[in-house]
Amino acid sequence: MKNLLTTVLFSFLTLSSVLSNEKEIVRVETNDLSMIFTAETDGKIVYHYWGEKVNNITPVLDRRFKNQPDTNDELVPQLYPAYGGRYYLNPALKLTHEDGVLTTDLVYVGSKTKVLDSNRTETVISLKDKIYPVFVDVKFIAFRAENIISQSVSITHQEKKGIQVENIASAYIPLHAESYYLTHFNGTWAAEMQMEEEMLTHGVKVIESKKGVRTTQSENPSFILSLNAKAQEDSGDVYAGCLAWSGNYKLSFELDETGSLNILGGMNPFAALYNLKASEKIETPEMILTYSNRGKGQITRNFHDWARKYSLAHGDELRPILLNSWEGAYFSFNEKTLTDMMDDAAGFGVEMFVLDDGWFGNKYPRNGDNAGLGDWQVNKTKLPRGINYLADYAVNKGLKFGIWIEPEMVNPDSELAKKHPEWIVKSGKRDILPMRNQWLLDLSNPKVQDFVFNTFDEVLAMSSNISYVKWDANRHVDNAGSDYLAKNEQSHFWYEYVKGLYSVYDRIRAKYPDVMIQLCSSGGGRLDYGALKYHDEFWASDNTNALDRIYIQYATNTFFPAIATGSHVSTSPNHQTGMIIPIKFRFDVAMSGRLGLELQPKDIVGDDHGFAKKAIETYKQIRPIVQFGDLYRLVSPYDVNSWASHMYVSKDKKQSVFFAYSLKYHGRTTYFDTRLKGLNPDKNYKVTEINSRSGHSSFNGNGKVFSGDYLMKIGVNLNIGNPFDSAVLLITEQ
Numbered sequence: 001m002k003n004l005l006t007t008v009l010f011s012f013l014t015l016s017s018v019l020s021n022e023k024e025i026v027r028v029e030t031n032d033l034s035m036i037f038t039a040e041t042d043g044k045i046v047y048h049y050w051g052e053k054v055n056n057i058t059p060v061l062d063r064r065f066k067n068q069p070d071t072n073d074e075l076v077p078q079l080y081p082a083y084g085g086r087y088y089l090n091p092a093l094k095l096t097h098e099d100g101v102l103t104t105d106l107v108y109v110g111s112k113t114k115v116l117d118s119n120r121t122e123t124v125i126s127l128k129d130k131i132y133p134v135f136v137d138v139k140f141i142a143f144r145a146e147n148i149i150s151q152s153v154s155i156t157h158q159e160k161k162g163i164q165v166e167n168i169a170s171a172y173i174p175l176h177a178e179s180y181y182l183t184h185f186n187g188t189w190a191a192e193m194q195m196e197e198e199m200l201t202h203g204v205k206v207i208e209s210k211k212g213v214r215t216t217q218s219e220n221p222s223f224i225l226s227l228n229a230k231a232q233e234d235s236g237d238v239y240a241g242c243l244a245w246s247g248n249y250k251l252s253f254e255l256d257e258t259g260s261l262n263i264l265g266g267m268n269p270f271a272a273l274y275n276l277k278a279s280e281k282i283e284t285p286e287m288i289l290t291y292s293n294r295g296k297g298q299i300t301r302n303f304h305d306w307a308r309k310y311s312l313a314h315g316d317e318l319r320p321i322l323l324n325s326w327e328g329a330y331f332s333f334n335e336k337t338l339t340d341m342m343d344d345a346a347g348f349g350v351e352m353f354v355l356d357d358g359w360f361g362n363k364y365p366r367n368g369d370n371a372g373l374g375d376w377q378v379n380k381t382k383l384p385r386g387i388n389y390l391a392d393y394a395v396n397k398g399l400k401f402g403i404w405i406e407p408e409m410v411n412p413d414s415e416l417a418k419k420h421p422e423w424i425v426k427s428g429k430r431d432i433l434p435m436r437n438q439w440l441l442d443l444s445n446p447k448v449q450d451f452v453f454n455t456f457d458e459v460l461a462m463s464s465n466i467s468y469v470k471w472d473a474n475r476h477v478d479n480a481g482s483d484y485l486a487k488n489e490q491s492h493f494w495y496e497y498v499k500g501l502y503s504v505y506d507r508i509r510a511k512y513p514d515v516m517i518q519l520c521s522s523g524g525g526r527l528d529y530g531a532l533k534y535h536d537e538f539w540a541s542d543n544t545n546a547l548d549r550i551y552i553q554y555a556t557n558t559f560f561p562a563i564a565t566g567s568h569v570s571t572s573p574n575h576q577t578g579m580i581i582p583i584k585f586r587f588d589v590a591m592s593g594r595l596g597l598e599l600q601p602k603d604i605v606g607d608d609h610g611f612a613k614k615a616i617e618t619y620k621q622i623r624p625i626v627q628f629g630d631l632y633r634l635v636s637p638y639d640v641n642s643w644a645s646h647m648y649v650s651k652d653k654k655q656s657v658f659f660a661y662s663l664k665y666h667g668r669t670t671y672f673d674t675r676l677k678g679l680n681p682d683k684n685y686k687v688t689e690i691n692s693r694s695g696h697s698s699f700n701g702n703g704k705v706f707s708g709d710y711l712m713k714i715g716v717n718l719n720i721g722n723p724f725d726s727a728v729l730l731i732t733e734q
Contacts, residue, residue, distance in 0.1 A: 039108035077174035169266035190543035192524035212477030214525030245285035328600035344601030354402035374416030402468025427481035443500035544570035567593030649678035675715035
């Protein structure tokens with residue numbers, strides 16, 4: 001804590017007299033965190049502190065900031081810096097006023113705090129321009145128990161001719177330390193959420209997307225920022241943020257000449273000038289923030305607890321085990337193909353069957369990805385008795401039934417594209433560029449919003465037994481433009497598309513609050529908390545190869561919880577990579593998320609059949625721990641030793657499930673050894689290996705009782721040195 005106060009009080013702080021009593025103190029606090037600001041009416045609001053909760057704030061306020069060179073002005077970090085005055089860094093806000101003036105000078109008006117419920121408190125800090133009738137509200141919601149703070153911003157004005165909003169961030173964070181280490185994520189299709197960490201140097205590091213849709217497939221608007229050392233699991237000062245937005249975004253990390261780090265996060269201003277009319281309002285997405293002085297492990301648990309309660313549909317309900325038809329049938333199926341898969345799924349103990357792509361289109365039948373998208377009528381050749389017959393068949397087998405849609409997209413070869421060319425995203429008379437043989441519908445258009453809602457509505461009307469929808473989106477935006485938006489508002493497209501999408505989601509959830517919806521976009525292309533709050537789960541990647549999924553899910557679960565992580569057992573050789581992996585390893589990986597199957601069940605034969613059935617039964621026993629428990633990472637797959645391990649611990653610490661994987665050959669004399677975390681040191685626990693094959697155990701203490709203190713200080717060692725060896729341990733309080 002001593003180090004924390006010296007590293008985050010920003011910009012060469014020196015002792016001075018106590019701030020004037022005229023200055024107002026504004027505090028945003030959770031159980032363990034504090035943000036502290038001071039302001040006076042018609043003055044700047046100063047960003048003093050964000051970190052571990054401070055009870056006596058006098059030492060925080062009893063300081064001054066060093067003067068700027070060649071001036072008498074202090075280098076004061078502001079709550080929400082606008083371009084103007086002596087601010088030379090990337091600003092949180094950039095406006096052009098109706099008279100052409102490029103600068104904005106925001107001063108403090110006041111603040112209001114209200115209790116939303118026993119766990120949430122809202123604080124709104126109001127600012128205004130000194131000269132122009134421009135008003136900015138910075139809103140914080142503090143989630144006390146979860147130690148999460150969300151921040152967003154709204155702008156209104158009363159200038160007669162309107163103003164141009166060129167840049168509007170959701171949050172600005174100033175930090176000061178000796179060094180900064182940024183963890184961020186990159187990827188591509190089938191390799192999403194690859195984790196990287198780097199030391200920041202002077203200048204600006206930018207994480208951004210300009211794709212409009214499928215914006216998180218290559219990068220993700222989430223970050224971890226560690227002070228003075230690389231991020232550790234259980235120690236060190238760590239800040240983290242996730243932008244809750246499904247469109248273009250930009251995160252910037254600017255290390256200036258004073259050694260201060262200035263973090264901005266929000267919508268990407270690229271080609272997104274917004275002409276704001278008088279009395280209209282523009283609102284930013286939320287930046288979801290947290291801090292830990294106990295490393296990034298606590299960051300993860302904060303986000304998971306918050307997500308299950310506030311940003312995930314039905315976050316308190318167990319997720320079913322499902323069989324998805326895609327890799328088992330692709331586009332080539334008929335009614336019997338699907339009913340046979342349901343029969344086999346029920347025999348394995350699966351709880352839901354999901355019919356993926358290929359079930360629709362008649363004039364332009366959906367027998368591949370080149371036709372039919374947009375024509376949401378059942379393909380009569382493939383499914384003569386319709387969706388209702390299949391859904392009823394599933395329910396009679398004891399299964400729930402789900403179905404795939406991609407309502408934002410359209411194939412050029414479709415009735416919809418030929419009937420409504422004005423609904424297609426396009427840039428004037430330029431070519432409409434296909435991707436995956438499809439175009440994008442213009443969700444800034446209310447008629448398109450109605451169409452997408454009606455698509456969902458009409459598909460659900462096909463059977464009362466549809467209880468799950470897989471919502472996909474398989475392309476991003478090229479040559480952006482809208483026939484609906486006015487000529488001088490084409491740059492509004494990026495903002496209005498996402499707002500249109502969220503409007504549709506709102507309507508769907510109002511009518512169908514109980515339907516499960518999976519968030520999919522060519523895999524992890526829309527993995528953000530803006531969209532996730534409308535969904536029950538997400539598809540992290542189209543790559544179902546178990547080895548690759550270890551890396552993808554390790555990074556994904558840094559911010560997004562296991563209960564929402566669809567993790568499927570697929571066939572071997574894997575369809576994406578051709579890799580041959582034992583079924584035990586495939587199940588052990590998938591069981592660390594929301595377990596599912598992505599294969600033709602008839603391909604599971606011999607001894608594998610019995611193992612798979614038993615593994616599904618075992619997952620049902622450990623499911624509450626995995627889906628509701630606290631995640632503790634033990635060994636990173638990104639480490640050079642090529643092992644990976646983590647565990648889930650129930651909230652009452654009475655049960656835990658431990659997973660360990662060998663990612664390469666380690667040699668006959670090498671064994672895996674790690675200490676456990678999160679247990680009660682004063683309790684005794686029985687450790688039982690589960691999901692094993694042929695009675696073989698990799699743990700020589702199998703079935704024995706150990707103290708929590710022993711398991712966390714001494715740990716366990718396992719004989720898992722060969723490629724694709726793995727172990728799962730159930731740890732139960734005695």
